[in-house]
Amino acid sequence: MSTMAGRELFVSAPGKVILHGEHAVVHGKVALAAGLNLRTFLRLKPNKNNSTVLINLPNIGTKLNWNISDLQALVPSFQDSLHSEAVGPSSEQLDILKTLAGVSNGSRDTESLAVLAFLYLYLSICGQELPSLEIVVWSRLPTGAGLGSSAAYSVCLSAALLTASGKLAYPEQENIDTTRWTQTELTLINRWAFGGEKVIHGNPSGVDNAVATWGGALRYQAGQITPIERVPVLQILLTNTRVPRSTKALVAGVKDKLLKYPNILEPLLASINAISEECQRVLQVGVDGLSKDHYSVLEELIDINQHHLNVFGVGHPSLDRLCQVTASHGLHSKLTGAGGGGCAVTLLRPDIEAAVVDTVKHQLSECGYQCWETSIGAPGVSLHSSSSLPEDAITSLNGA
Amino acid sequence: MSTMAGRELFVSAPGKVILHGEHAVVHGKVALAAGLNLRTFLRLKPNKNNSTVLINLPNIGTKLNWNISDLQALVPSFQDSLHSEAVGPSSEQLDILKTLAGVSNGSRDTESLAVLAFLYLYLSICGQELPSLEIVVWSRLPTGAGLGSSAAYSVCLSAALLTASGKLAYPEQENIDTTRWTQTELTLINRWAFGGEKVIHGNPSGVDNAVATWGGALRYQAGQITPIERVPVLQILLTNTRVPRSTKALVAGVKDKLLKYPNILEPLLASINAISEECQRVLQVGVDGLSKDHYSVLEELIDINQHHLNVFGVGHPSLDRLCQVTASHGLHSKLTGAGGGGCAVTLLRPDIEAAVVDTVKHQLSECGYQCWETSIGAPGVSLHSSSSLPEDAITSLNGA
Numbered sequence: 001m002s003t004m005a006g007r008e009l010f011v012s013a014p015g016k017v018i019l020h021g022e023h024a025v026v027h028g029k030v031a032l033a034a035g036l037n038l039r040t041f042l043r044l045k046p047n048k049n050n051s052t053v054l055i056n057l058p059n060i061g062t063k064l065n066w067n068i069s070d071l072q073a074l075v076p077s078f079q080d081s082l083h084s085e086a087v088g089p090s091s092e093q094l095d096i097l098k099t100l101a102g103v104s105n106g107s108r109d110t111e112s113l114a115v116l117a118f119l120y121l122y123l124s125i126c127g128q129e130l131p132s133l134e135i136v137v138w139s140r141l142p143t144g145a146g147l148g149s150s151a152a153y154s155v156c157l158s159a160a161l162l163t164a165s166g167k168l169a170y171p172e173q174e175n176i177d178t179t180r181w182t183q184t185e186l187t188l189i190n191r192w193a194f195g196g197e198k199v200i201h202g203n204p205s206g207v208d209n210a211v212a213t214w215g216g217a218l219r220y221q222a223g224q225i226t227p228i229e230r231v232p233v234l235q236i237l238l239t240n241t242r243v244p245r246s247t248k249a250l251v252a253g254v255k256d257k258l259l260k261y262p263n264i265l266e267p268l269l270a271s272i273n274a275i276s277e278e279c280q281r282v283l284q285v286g287v288d289g290l291s292k293d294h295y296s297v298l299e300e301l302i303d304i305n306q307h308h309l310n311v312f313g314v315g316h317p318s319l320d321r322l323c324q325v326t327a328s329h330g331l332h333s334k335l336t337g338a339g340g341g342g343c344a345v346t347l348l349r350p351d352i353e354a355a356v357v358d359t360v361k362h363q364l365s366e367c368g369y370q371c372w373e374t375s376i377g378a379p380g381v382s383l384h385s386s387s388s389l390p391e392d393a394i395t396s397l398n399g400a
Numbered sequence: 401m402s403t404m405a406g407r408e409l410f411v412s413a414p415g416k417v418i419l420h421g422e423h424a425v426v427h428g429k430v431a432l433a434a435g436l437n438l439r440t441f442l443r444l445k446p447n448k449n450n451s452t453v454l455i456n457l458p459n460i461g462t463k464l465n466w467n468i469s470d471l472q473a474l475v476p477s478f479q480d481s482l483h484s485e486a487v488g489p490s491s492e493q494l495d496i497l498k499t500l501a502g503v504s505n506g507s508r509d510t511e512s513l514a515v516l517a518f519l520y521l522y523l524s525i526c527g528q529e530l531p532s533l534e535i536v537v538w539s540r541l542p543t544g545a546g547l548g549s550s551a552a553y554s555v556c557l558s559a560a561l562l563t564a565s566g567k568l569a570y571p572e573q574e575n576i577d578t579t580r581w582t583q584t585e586l587t588l589i590n591r592w593a594f595g596g597e598k599v600i601h602g603n604p605s606g607v608d609n610a611v612a613t614w615g616g617a618l619r620y621q622a623g624q625i626t627p628i629e630r631v632p633v634l635q636i637l638l639t640n641t642r643v644p645r646s647t648k649a650l651v652a653g654v655k656d657k658l659l660k661y662p663n664i665l666e667p668l669l670a671s672i673n674a675i676s677e678e679c680q681r682v683l684q685v686g687v688d689g690l691s692k693d694h695y696s697v698l699e700e701l702i703d704i705n706q707h708h709l710n711v712f713g714v715g716h717p718s719l720d721r722l723c724q725v726t727a728s729h730g731l732h733s734k735l736t737g738a739g740g741g742g743c744a745v746t747l748l749r750p751d752i753e754a755a756v757v758d759t760v761k762h763q764l765s766e767c768g769y770q771c772w773e774t775s776i777g778a779p780g781v782s783l784h785s786s787s788s789l790p791e792d793a794i795t796s797l798n799g800a
Contacts, residue, residue: 264704267668268667270663271667277663
């Protein structure tokens with residue numbers, strides 16, 4: 001182990017998709033979440049001028065800096081955070097941060113929340129002697145699409161700041177492009193990321209930061225998060241219909257329907273629970289290679305759950321259209337997350353021809369949707385050598 | 401009461417749709433069946449020549465007659481049927497009928513089965529002294545579409561032959577266009593019609609003839625048929641996609657899926673059961689007039705069940721298309737019967753504009769589908785005055 005004395009570092013963390021169990025999880029059923037290989041990348045560089053800390057978020061055009069001396073005065077208010085039992089900011093800390101960032105109370109825009117989360121993590125983690133840093137965070141994830149972009153951001157910040165401030169060892173990386181932290185270290189990263197998520201979301205479930213930290217897949221039920229050891233990586237299309245939706249209204253709608261038709265819809269929650277269980281079973285059985293039959297089961301589970309979600313009223317014509325387009329090429333899709341628009345996952349079997357995928361992507365983009373060919377079961381937060389970063393990531397981080 | 405001495409008589413009986421519970425009923429759940437007002441009409445006329453009996457089925461171009469004297473010789477083999485406990489023909493009786501009609505063993509064409517059922521009912525019901533009759537049966541129902549056309553045929557024949565042979569009283573009909581029989585008489589009609597159904601189907605459930613006899617709606621569960629007293633008449637579109645399907649293969653497919661995913665699909669059977677119960681509840685609550693809210697519930701139940709049936713793999717692209725076309729006009733549809741093509745029911749709210757219905761019918765016929773604007777909850781077997789018959793029925797019966 002070596003420490004991170006003045007070294008530049010590159011970190012990435014995955015997004016998140018709900019494979020199965022969205023909405024049902026609100027009613028105590030199992031949900032499966034998986035790491036989405038649309039990653040968020042962070043570059044941390046010690047600042048030569050030694051007097052400012054800078055955060056740069058090229059996705060949203062944010063570039064802000066503060067004098068270290070100004071921030072140092074606030075440190076006493078944050079120095080207990082590192083050793084406190086409670087996770088996340090106190091309301092007093094939030095007030096201090098809002099004043100510092102010039103964010104008015106109740107402001108919920110992406111930039112304000114991202115800045116508050118950064119300042120919270122920077123002041124709390126780095127404490128005592130604040131380092132002068134330049135941090136750039138760039139993401140392939142769309143924000144506000146239910147893909148865990150804020151969690152990936154918080155996890156990248158936590159991992160980078162904990163490492164830069166010497167609170168985590170710099171993983172051994174000789175001639176290795178990408179390394180990960182130990183389980184104990186990941187637990188610390190996740191704990192701080194959860195704090196960042198609290199700044200951004202108020203009362204997050206903790207699923208998103210857990211997925212961004214550990215990657216792979218995890219079960220979530222009644223507040224309990226259980227990582228699933230080793231899952232196969234699945235190729236998917238991740239499509240954003242770009243139809244905006246209100247998660248709160250959709251969740252309320254499901255609750256109303258359950259109250260109206262308990263005998264008809266309670267069994268459906270049980271069915272969704274069994275879908276999550278069966279999906280987990282197949283992923284674990286097929287961890288060293290999914291058979292064609294395994295893929296057929298995964299496809300059937302997707303189709304069944306998509307019908308169930310429609311029954312609960314969280315479908316949308318844009319999602320119907322997406323399912324039709326992909327079905328016409330033999331592919332199976334379901335909404336992921338809140339529904340009512342938003343995003344969908346389409347499973348890609350390994351034997352599918354590239355031309356078919358291209359056609360589907362083309363047709364989906366003609367519907368006005370944004371479409372990524374990516375994978376799930378992606379690794380969690382990772383430390384990279386600069387040479388191992390994808391070209392667009394390094395360009396975006398350096399050009400920002 | 402008067403007897404039917406040498407009088408012409410007109411009888412009609414409705415078809416059948418399954419409102420909810422198809423497939424689930426095979427696994428012990430409740431199904432709701434309803435009388436479909438696409439009716440089968442029968443005219444029975446004493447034959448002046450007094451030496452032949454004639455059956456005329458203009459829908460399938462069948463016109464056959466037999467010498468009464470030839471048939472009289474067979475009567476002893478059938479005379480016990482009227483008083484026997486068992487319902488339906490013995491295999492010896494079937495053999496006699498096949499020889500008489502020149503039908504080879506295993507022949508399952510519509511004409512052969514219709515003729516065998518007629519001869520069975522004629523010989524069994526009229527017994528002793530066979531009357532010389534001319535019978536025409538014409539139907540609006542397509543055959544082989546799961547709409548109970550054979551049951552409507554058997555019920556019309558039973559009612560007409562029982563009345564013509566004096567075994568049922570001719571219902572009082574002074575100045576009344578349409579009359580029905582008493583419950584006891586309907587039970588007798590139904591019993592004979594079930595015998596006719598056995599000739600045609602081998603091992604029918606008895607639901608179709610019960611619906612054609614009693615009309616309205618009935619529950620069917622685990623072999624038990626329970627008529628529902630008084631149900632409102634619902635306007636519907638009944639659409640035949642004309643996609644042929646194998647009921648046996650579809651039923652087997654559902655069973656296979658249940659075996660493959662018991663934990664996921666058993667709850668769905670429970671959900672379908674609850675849909676049938678809720679539908680029955682709404683129909684009974686709304687017997688004297690369904691409110692807008694009642695219609696909304698009926699529409700939701702239709703949508704939910706259509707999703708469930710798709711999950712069980714008994715949907716079909718033709719049905720998806722039908723649902724899309726009707727949904728684009730705010731109408732709700734589900735398959736009825738076996739699925740995999742076949743027929744669908746679309747609920748028409750009373751406040752729907754005629755122009756919308758016309759547009760939907762036009763668009764469905766452009767898909768190559770056959771579409772009827774009709775109703776369910778229709779009355780069961782009825783005796784008509786000739787003047788009260790619809791024009792196309794009287795034309796078809798007289799012109800045949």
